[in-house]
Amino acid sequence: MMRSMITFIWMKSIRLVFLLVAISFISFLLVSYSPIDPIQAYVGADMMRVSPEQREQIAQYWGLDKPLLERFFHWGAAVLQGDLGISMMYRLPVGEVIAERFAASFALMGVSWVLSGLIGFTAGVIAAMNKDTWLDKLIKWYCYTLASTPAFWLGLVLLIFFAVWLGWFPIGLGVPVGVLAENVTWGDRLLHMTLPALTLSVIGIAPIALHTRQKLLDVLASDYILFARARGERGFRLFWRHGLRAVALPAVTLQFAGFSELFGGAVLAEQVFSYPGLGQATVEAGLRGDVPLLLGIVLFSAVFVFTGNTVADLIYRAIDPRIREGRSV
DSSP, X not given: OHHHHHHHHHHHHXXXXXXXXXXXXXXXXXXXXXXXXXXXXXXXXXXXXXXXXXXXXXXXXXXXXXXXXXXXXXXXXXXXXXXXXXXXXXXXBHHHHHHHHHHHHHHHHHHHHHHHHHHHHHHHHHHHHTTTSHHHHHHHHHHHHHHTSOHHHHHHHHIIIIIIISOOSOSSSSSOTTOOGGGOOHHHHHHHHHHHHHHHHHHHHHHHHHHHHHHHHHHHTSHHHHHHHHTTOOHHHHIIIIIHHHHHHHHHHHHHHTHHHHHHHHHHHHHHHTOOSHHHXXXXXXXXXXHHHHHHHHHHHHHHHHHHHHHHHHHHHHHOHHHHXXXXX
């Protein structure tokens, strides 16, 4: 078992290395040929006052005057040493900016991830156990409707209804305006995080619920479930003894594999609510041509999503002995 686990981790590490190299090159290529001029984005409104000599000095300072491959290898060598560069917007090391912004995003995505998983799994089980009833139809209607709903649109609706009309929540930002950092309470942070987290949670429920419902329906139609019903097992006891294990494993895998969608949704939600997280930093870096920060976020997000998928595989192997022992499912 230990040898199999070491081999699994080793293969995953090799895949991660190749993935990061490919993503780094493609992202660097796309950013380099972007129509956004990083020098103009760096200078801003004062671009008309910048002389050609000053523009050339800025390009030399950031290494923008060098050929593409030379810039890529120089940046890659620095990354291998743990240096992601300096953010052109914040004038801080990229690692510090990502760490600060991800701390805010992690709380938002963590709460949304847990709520969407628990509520989605529960809704899927309830729908399957009550197939073709009004409850099943209501849950399916909810899932099909939200599965096609953009995160930014739902965020705007929640913002208008709960923040503007009712006034229950603040309109945006991560903390109250005009309050010193040392005076901000956890209650203030939770209040500002509620609507963005609710946006991500509501949309994330649909895929988990629909997948769990279909998987449980397949299990309930199997021969051993028919035999269990013949023995008098019904309702929750039937699901707990024969259905939970079969539907929990795919749900766990799908939930962890949804890290990419969660991160993408966070980018839109944070932009709508002006939430100071990693998603908003990604949009700002793209619009303002902050190449070092944008590339650093791309690498970090790739590792983040890959880690989620790896954790899902490890949990699957730990729970299902057939996979742990290398047998086919």
